[in-house]
């Protein structure tokens with residue numbers, strides 16, 4: 001396991017993924033009943049953009065640094081940026097802070113969840129797990145586990161709340177990760193059919209993604225919403241061109257909510273107006 005998210009924290013793919021996560025949780029929190037959030041590949045919890053890792057890749061410069069100081073932003077982006085700003089203010093001790101820290105998915109969810117909600121975080125890298133455990137030590141509603149994310153799906157589903165959001169955000173270090181996902185998801189859905197599942201995936205070329213979409217459609221008999229954002233042409237071999245989220249059992253009108261900010265995001269993040277965005281049912 002070589003992947004460390006510190007190299008990629010705050011990148012354009014993080015912004016896309018985390019904004020969608022905020023849309024999902026906002027929709028689910030419209031009901032008062034408690035929900036359970038399961039983050040199968042949770043990472044370290046938050047990242048220092050001044051650290052050697054982030055400074056080496058500088059991926060945050062074409063991501064969060066481009067929008068952190070924007071004022072005239074869509075409502076959902078404002079809510080997401082408030083969370084990033086709060087994390088920076090916590091460390092700087094001042095309300096008007098500059099950008100240094102970037103929250104990972106567990107910290108973003110903690111910002112939005114209510115006291116009645118619960119979070120389960122699994123992470124397999126021992127160092128990332130230690131950082132995550134330390135960061136969430138004082139968070140009573142969170143449990144943190146050194147565990148394979150796919151084992152976590154078996155161990156923690158269905159949640160006792162019977163309402164849940166599951167983020168599956170693997171590093172895609174292994175070439176067969178997409179195929180593993182297509183196998184793991186039917187098992188998870190068998191255990192918890194009504195859960196909302198958000199699966200992040202990288203876009204390097206369209207053929208691989210079309211194949212992944214086809215296998216999702218064949219193996220999962222549930223509504224699946226696809227949202228994607230690319231900032232380079234999709235078959236450009238030099239870069240990670242974009243990323244997508246496949247959302248199983250999407251909340252009502254999620255597509256419309258995402259389209260309120262995705263065009264804005266593409267305009268602000270795309271490189272010379274390359275790439276594209278899309279939201280559609282599979």
Ligand SMILES: C[S@@+](CC[C@H](N)C(=O)[O-])C[C@H]1O[C@@H](n2cnc3c(N)ncnc32)[C@H](O)[C@@H]1O
Nearest residue numbers: 005041042043104105123124125148149169171
């Ligand atoms: C893309 S990062 C997660 C980022 C995080 N979800 C966020 O949005 O802030 C993927 C994480 O999965 C971890 N990981 C790799 N293989 C895993 C596995 N089989 N089970 C759980 N975690 C794993 C990596 O150590 C890494 O921290």
